[in-house]
Amino acid sequence: MKDKLRIYVFGASGDLAKRKTFPALFELFSRGLLNDVELVGYARTEMSDEEFRDVLSEFLTCRYVPGESCQTYMDDFLALCTYEHGMYDADSLDKAFSKYEHVENNIFYMALPPVVYVSAVDAIHGAECFEYCQSSLKLVLEKPFGHSLASSEDLQDSLSSYFVEEQFYRIDHYLGKELVQNILVLRFANIFFEPLWNSEYIERVDIFWKETLSLHGRAGYFDKYGIIKDVIQNHLIQILALISIERIAELSTDNVSCAKLKLLDSVKKLTKNNAVVGQYIGNGQVPGYLEEPGVSEKSKTPTYARVNLEIENERWKGVPFTITAGKGLDETVTKVVVSFKRVKPIFKDMCECQSVPNKLVIQIQPEPHIYLGICNKVPGEGFKLSKKRLNFLYSEGYNEQIPDAYASLILDVIKGDKNMFVGIEELQASWRIFDDFLAESESNDGDMPVAYTFGANEKEVF
Ligand SMILES: NC(=O)c1ccc[n+]([C@@H]2O[C@H](COP(=O)([O-])OP(=O)(O)OC[C@H]3O[C@@H](n4cnc5c(N)ncnc54)[C@H](OP(=O)(O)O)[C@@H]3O)[C@@H](O)[C@H]2O)c1
Structure with a gap:
């Protein structure tokens, strides 16, 4: 059927599918951006369509439609959703999907643990029922893309024997966040930056990712990965790249991807001397990391890291880029702080201003917010100076809702727009920065992370 879109969500019984993928699809549907579509969940768990819809309905929220019509939107959306169950091999897929009529556009969203990616992709490639759309289908992959440079290369070698790079969409959902996308606009659509x-x-330049939470039920995953692989090597290094890439001639996937690759290739490899890692201990109310169920007894997995990165190019010579990320800290925030150099004072009373330089702060979450710290004259006689903020809060500047990051990225997949996805070369360049450091710290000789108390202000601890 011409133009009809079918989105298959593999691993549809799982956390990501329920909490993120289907709610994001509902957001697109309620914004009128999902037309002529069928949504098919697939996983091993047996469920009827009705049971599947009941599960999904618990996670749908009405951000874009008024309360009274929301139920109608939900019912219409759920009517588009069906469910099949089976294993990840070609025969099982044929059994489940041969009855489906052929459609023009097919997207396979892998809401699956990465260990299943290769067999799932192999099965799609081998299934007779998908033979007709092999060269046009798109595959959406979720991070983590490997747990080291070698494993990400192995994963890629396997996947690329079935489909070409243009067909893969590697989601890093931070690249779908409004304030992260806005970095390019702020930098390249304003003359003064x-x-x-x-x-x-x-x-x-400092990039902060802080969270008050502990493991939030993700011990099994987190203990294998740790904070560097969980957020720094992917989300935060992508933000660093957007902050520091060279100007691009115009917005296109090739230009953005090439600029990010060039930048990441010029980041010096992380060494022990440029990093501090920590692990939280209990504070009397919240247990320490090692006491969390699912965490191995002698785990050296860091829940905190501060890494100082150096970009070896003309533009950034000598400018430290520090990424700080931690769980169990005193606040939840993700932000970029660009600190400018100090001016030569011409006023006598510059103390307050001189102590802190001009700063541009891009706060990505929780509250989208951009502000510029300036030095200002205090009203009155003489030249008494003080620090003030030029402030832009999204909640005051826009009536529009901020789209969900997953909704923005899924819409890009539908449109075939890859500007905000992670290309294979940049993925491997970002692994290269951290690989040696991670291998050394995970080895038997690796040091134990420094202890910090849950809920600490990281400035006081490190
Ligand atoms: N959850 C998040 O917020 C989040 C955020 C970022 C990235 N991710 C990534 O997204 C992917 C999915 O995450 P998730 O949290 O939804 O994972 P999950 O709940 O552990 O797994 C999703 C589904 O995959 C199926 N599954 C699990 N193990 C399997 C196996 N060995 N073979 C075949 N199927 C298996 C299960 O369904 P059946 O048993 O019914 O087959 C499960 O419901 C992962 O790659 C994860 O790293 C998740």
């Missing part, structure tokens, strides 16, 4: 965006005017 770019001339200052270099080592002559910028003193340092």
Whole structure:
């Protein structure tokens, strides 16, 4: 059927599918952006269509439609959803999907543990029922893309024997966040940042990812990965790349991807001397990391890391880029802080301003917010100066809802727009930065992370 879109969600019984994928699809549907579509869940668990719809309905929320019509939207959306069950081999897929009529556009969303990716992709490739759409189908993969450089290369070698790179969409959901996408606009659609965006005017760049939570039921996953692989090597290094890439001639997937690759290739490999890792201990109310169920007794997995990265190119010579990420801290925030160099004082009373440089802060979450710290004259006689903020809160500046990151990215997949997805070369370049450090710290000789108390202010601890 011409133009009809079918989205298959593999692993549809799982956490990601229920909490993120289907709610994001519902958001698109309720915004009128999902037309002529069928949504098919697939997993090993046996469920009827009705049972599947009941599960999904618990996770759908009405952000885009008024309360009274929401139920109608939900019912219409759920009517588009069906469910099949089976294993990840070609015969099982044929058994489940041969009855489905052929449609023009097919997307396979892998909401599956990465160990299943290769068999699932192999099965799609081998299934007779999908033979007709082999060259046009798209595959959406979720991080983690491997747990080291070698394993990500192995994964890629296997996947690329079935489909070509253009067909893969590697989701890093931070790239779907409004404020992360806005980094390119802020930098390249305003005249005043770019001339200052270099080592002559910028003193340092800090990227913070802090969370008050502990493991939140993810011990099994987190203990194998740790904070660097969970958020730094992917989400935060992508933000670093967007903050520091060279100006692109125009927005296109090739231009963005090439610029990010060039940048990531010029980041010096992380060494022990440039990193601090920590692990939280209990505070009397919340148990320490090692006491969490599912965490191995002598785990050296870091729940905190601060890494100082150096970009070896002309623009960023000598400018430290520091990424700090931690769980069990005193606040939940993700933000970029660009600190500018200090001006030569011409006023006598510059103390307050001189102690802190001008800063541009891009707060990604929880509250989208951009502000610029400036030095200002206190009203009155003479020249008394103080620090103030030029402030832009999204909640005050826009009436529009901020789209969910997954909804934005799934819409891009439907449109075939890959600007905000992770290309294979940049993925491997980002692994290269951390690989040696991770291998050393995970080895038997690796040091135990520094202990910090759950709920600590990281400035006081490290
Ligand atoms: N959850 C999140 O918020 C989140 C965030 C970012 C990235 N991710 C990534 O997204 C993917 C899915 O995450 P998730 O949290 O939804 O995972 P999950 O709940 O552990 O697994 C999803 C589903 O996959 C199926 N499954 C599990 N093990 C399997 C196996 N060995 N063989 C075949 N099927 C298996 C299960 O369904 P059946 O038993 O019914 O087959 C399960 O419901 C993972 O790659 C994860 O790293 C998740």
